[in-house]
Amino acid sequence: xxxxxxxxxxxxxxxxVMALTGLFLILFxxxxxxxxxxxxxxxxxxxxxxxxxxxxxxPLIKTTSYLLYAFILLHAFxxxxxxxxxxxxxxxxxxxxxxxxxxxxxxxxxxxxxxxxLVFIVTHMGDxxxxxxxxxxxxxxxxxxxxxxxxxxxxxxxxxxxxxxxxGSVGDKEVFITKDLYKETxxxxxxxxxxxxxxxxxxxxxxxxxxxxASAFQSLGINHPRWNPIIRSLGxxxxxLIPAGFALIPLYVYFLMK
Amino acid sequence: MAxxxxxxxxKVWRQKNASDAGRFEEYAVKANPDMxxxxxxxxxxxxxxxxxxxPVAFDHDCREGICGMCSMFINGRPHGPKQGITTCQLHMRSxxxxxxxxxxxxxxxxxxxxxxxxVDRGAFDRIIAAGGFVSVNTGNAVDANSILIPKxxxxxxxxxxxxxxxxxxxxxxxxxxxxxxVSAKVSQMALLPQxxxxxxxxxxxxxxxxxxxxxxxxxxxxxxxxxxxxxISLSNIARMNREYLRAKLVGN
Numbered sequence: 097x098x099x100x101x102x103x104x105x106x107x108x109x110x111x112x113v114m115a116l117t118g119l120f121l122i123l124f125x126x127x128x129x130x131x132x133x134x135x136x137x138x139x140x141x142x143x144x145x146x147x148x149x150x151x152x153x154x155p156l157i158k159t160t161s162y163l164l165y166a167f168i169l170l171h172a173f174x175x176x177x178x179x180x181x182x183x184x185x186x187x188x189x190x191x192x193x194x195x196x197x198x199x200x201x202x203x204x205x206x207x208x209x210x211x212x213x214l215v216f217i218v219t220h221m222g223d224x225x226x227x228x229x230x231x232x233x234x235x236x237x238x239x240x241x242x243x244x245x246x247x248x249x250x251x252x253x254x255x256x257x258x259x260x261x262x263x264g265s266v267g268d269k270e271v272f273i274t275k276d277l278y279k280e281t282x283x284x285x286x287x288x289x290x291x292x293x294x295x296x297x298x299x300x301x302x303x304x305x306x307x308x309x310a311s312a313f314q315s316l317g318i319n320h321p322r323w324n325p326i327i328r329s330l331g332x333x334x335x336x337l338i339p340a341g342f343a344l345i346p347l348y349v350y351f352l353m354k
Numbered sequence: 355m356a357x358x359x360x361x362x363x364x365k366v367w368r369q370k371n372a373s374d375a376g377r378f379e380e381y382a383v384k385a386n387p388d389m390x391x392x393x394x395x396x397x398x399x400x401x402x403x404x405x406x407x408x409p410v411a412f413d414h415d416c417r418e419g420i421c422g423m424c425s426m427f428i429n430g431r432p433h434g435p436k437q438g439i440t441t442c443q444l445h446m447r448s449x450x451x452x453x454x455x456x457x458x459x460x461x462x463x464x465x466x467x468x469x470x471x472x473v474d475r476g477a478f479d480r481i482i483a484a485g486g487f488v489s490v491n492t493g494n495a496v497d498a499n500s501i502l503i504p505k506x507x508x509x510x511x512x513x514x515x516x517x518x519x520x521x522x523x524x525x526x527x528x529x530x531x532x533x534x535x536v537s538a539k540v541s542q543m544a545l546l547p548q549x550x551x552x553x554x555x556x557x558x559x560x561x562x563x564x565x566x567x568x569x570x571x572x573x574x575x576x577x578x579x580x581x582x583x584x585x586i587s588l589s590n591i592a593r594m595n596r597e598y599l600r601a602k603l604v605g606n
Contacts, residue, residue: 107571108598182529185570187463192456194430198580311574319592
């Protein structure tokens, strides 16, 4: 891997790593949001739980998820390292420093925003990823009548669920027995403190993307007068709409589903 | 213009040498609005000499905005509150009577303080020496028009070449990154036919030297370009990134 050594040893190489991992995470956010918006469907979580089943069993998705974890860690720890060495390069602080005169607040606080986001990611994975894989989580049995195309759901116990068919047809019914991540999510977002923390995290992500989106392109050397306004507008739009979409889920559950 | 006298309260960074911790000292100076900022400092120094005190050391040379020597960090910004100028081009009419003005040296690990407001910018010279040149055999000068260069390309190269190496980019950057300076020097030659022969070697050597000098990494805040007296564009940094990637990935 000597040809790619410069990615970890030179200042420009490190920028490229931050940009590429950042863009991957940006793309992930969109896909994660599209999947999660199924939580808003009034179907007792059938669509969302099927999606969760697919995401946790498909080998291609599973491989990509390990890549995602690696990129989150790389982006975060490379970011910490850069913030630390950049601080050292300054070697102290000015008596008076007017950063607002020449740069946007978000661009000067990426490390702080990123740290809050990392804390959020850890909490978020503890809330759902860990619970889904290892925690005590309710089970639900969905039965879809093929003839009438009607799906009914009923909670069952974990003991009942084990050993039974997880997804398949029994007679003229499609049966889907699953850990109910939908119910887990709805229950989680009934706690006002958790909702507040998720909303705060979305604001942090919006601010991080406000600078990060266009910055990633600049780091990769993509800067052209014809494309710059498009990249910038796209970045600002993305920074607002994606976190707003995510924020919709806890807000909807907390205020409209009680 | 009427010769209104104005009183300026200065908070100036005093530091004996690189190893001294340094501190702010306050002075009151009588100035007039037509003076340049450096002339106001001349008045302060005359005053200090008369009082038998040590005058403030500060860098200055041409006093017409092209040498890049005057390196004062004024009220939190390199070269003070105006855009696109050096300290010598800043006039006292940009301040109000009775204002308190904070003056500090450039702050970067790679620019050690020599004394007071004067810093050692030798790191920039070493970056240029590493590759910021075009090797030419001696002999007769070639006819100027024998190599055709499109006007817009020549203009872009010239815009990059207007960099005076003052270091305001490093001083403004929260990371003390030198990427605007290095990218301007890389760009002015990468754009022109004469620079092609050493194109790949140059960018790698200059970036390596920049990293070795201990400058920080660019986080694209844009502070450098906003504070640059010659308004060097951020597009130069993107070009340097491309040049560097090209050299590292597919270069000879």
